[in-house]
Amino acid sequence: MTSRATAVTEARPLEHRAFLFGGLDDFLSRAVPFVRDGLDDDGREVVVVVAEPRLTALRDHFPGCADDMFIDASMFYSHPVRTLRSYLELVKAKDPKRVHALAEPVWRREWTERETLEWARYESLINEVFKGTGASALCPYDTYTLPPRILEHARRTHPRLVQGSTETRNERFTEPEAFSAEADRARVFPTPRESDYLPVASHDLHELRRWVGDRSERHGLSRQDAQNLVTAVNEVAANALRHGIPPVGVRLWTEDADLVCEVGDNGYWRDFSPLVGFVPPRTALDNGFGLWTVRLLVDLVEVRAGWDGTFVRMRLRR
Missing domain, CATH: 3.30.565.10 (Histidine kinase-like ATPase, C-terminal domain)
Structure with missing residues (x-):
């Protein structure tokens, strides 16, 4: 007779890593093995959400894979909470397989500091929303093009860091609740006289x-x-x-x-x-x-x- 304890599916830890790279070759040197590892694991479902030209370059390394495995990040990352919902729907649709995602957040120069902070909060929330799913996410950050404040957000919102061939525990990581509280404290709420x-x-x-x-x-x-x-x-x-x-x-x-x-x-x-x-x-x-x-x-x-x-x-x- 199966006990209740063994009948319930155990929670599986989330793997959430920031991948700091410099240029296309450095990106491919880590991204290609990551995608291949997911494809070789029958228990995982690979999703590639990255920006051009990296999306096309990566697709060329996997010509036999279905087109819907590759998603343009500039279209997918349009709204922080809606993007969270889209990933939740993806995880649910792939269950019982675990999602293995190369997931590059998009950072736009024209965003206000308020908008940028919301996307940093999104990356932090990944740790809370997807804990226990067994998902694996490698989030690329281009050190050649992204400003220092974005790279600092990456270090604050990912438990582990990947750079070159090295993966380390991230000492700068901040738990989601503390990160969100800090983001809220940084805001001012002036109300205009004319409203x-x-x-x-x-x-x-x-x-x-x-x-x-x-x-x-x-x-x-x-x-x-x-x-x-x-x-x-x-x-x-x-x-x-x-x-x-x-x-x-x-x-x-x-x-x-x-x-x-x-x-x-x-x-x-x-x-x-x-x-x-x-x-x-x-x-x-x-x-x-x-x-x-x-x-x-x-x-x-x-x-x-x-x-x-x-x-x-x-x-x-x-």
Whole structure:
């Protein structure tokens, strides 16, 4: 008779490594063996998500492999939380095989410091979201082209470092919760004097949805983005009315290319975690389910929880 302990699949550790390379030849010297090791292991499923020209160069080394094994990173890495969801779907689709991913995050020069920090947080979250899956991820970072602050993010968010033929334990690694808390502390939350404001006192949020929708389109959001923001604000406001302390209010303003909408209440979120809404919930009843959905709908969500109240700020590029 099989015991309950042996019937349950044991959690398998995640392998998450930063691969620091300089130039194409150095990249291929490590990437090709990594992909080949995955292909030779019947228990693994290989996925290659890298940027050009490295994608084509790597594909040329494996002419017999299916095209869908190779994914252009510039298309895949478009939004931190949506990319997390895509990898989760991939891991689920390949189960019981373990995903063996060469996964190169994309870092764009035109990103603001706020956007760059969210992608660094994404790399940190990999350690939390995929722990116990047995997945293996090698994340390439080009030391010839990436600025020092990005390479520093790599060292903070990966438990192990690979450079040349050497793999070492990363002494600079910071646990995801601590990394996210540090990222939040680095932010400032100024609210402009000129902002539209709507007090929210009723659980009937029809007026709030109309108010946000009208202003979103007036400020240049597409119809789909405006609808996404309406849905996101409705979710956050309903949660503030249910769990927060009055007064509850919504502010909306423009900031450079962004439309910003903030829901605030006077309550103190005692059990707030910097990972809330980043780690996907298992059910709709789990803590953070609503905020996970909100993060998928808009470009960026920032949360400030203190003694002066709880504020959820949502951004969408106009």
